[in-house]
Amino acid sequence: MALAAAAAFTMVVPTGTAYAINKVSCAEQGDFLRIQSHHSTGLKSEDCYANAGKTDFGGWWIDKISTGNNDVRLHDANGAVVTIPRHRVISYPNRPPKVNAIEIL
Template identity: 65%
Template sequence: MLSKVKKSATSAAVAFAAAAALTAVVPAGNAYAIDHVACRGGENFLKIWSHSGGKQSVDCYANRGKTDFGGWWVDKISTGNNDLIYNDANGDSVKIERWHEITFPNRPPKVNSIEIL
């Protein structure tokens, strides 16, 4: 009987040590939870006015993370309380700091993805 208890305790200790080792070796990744949210007045969301294929759109985003933007042409960006990086079709990454509003009246960028920092 004592032998079974000892084996169970040893097995539990080995399992615990293995779990602890994996936890220490595998770093926790960043949780990217960018959300497409309803635009509401008085909120400090990232807000992007864009167009593509004859359609126009106004979209708002909240929370840190990165998402596809589908190659839409961006007419205006209001960052609200978010730092933003957008990646355009030319391969450039452009950072815009929070509390800025930018318009692109003549040559709007074609944006492939956006990231809230």
């Protein structure tokens, strides 16, 4: 039975399709989601993401976000969910959002 289900899933799902968000190198060419952030410990980071899905962001504060060719949702620490459309660049110089998770739609 499990073998039949696996075979049916393989036939229905096209190969090469990504189903989970993943980090990519910011040095690569591409229209990725790019986030500059900082942590309460003083660490700073710049991370890039590709593919639809949701991932933990660990409560870092976002200083700047470039959505690239992605519609994005930020799940912030106070429970709000903020949707940012593709091709937007937003800087948060004074009151950056503290984000628990990011999602590419």
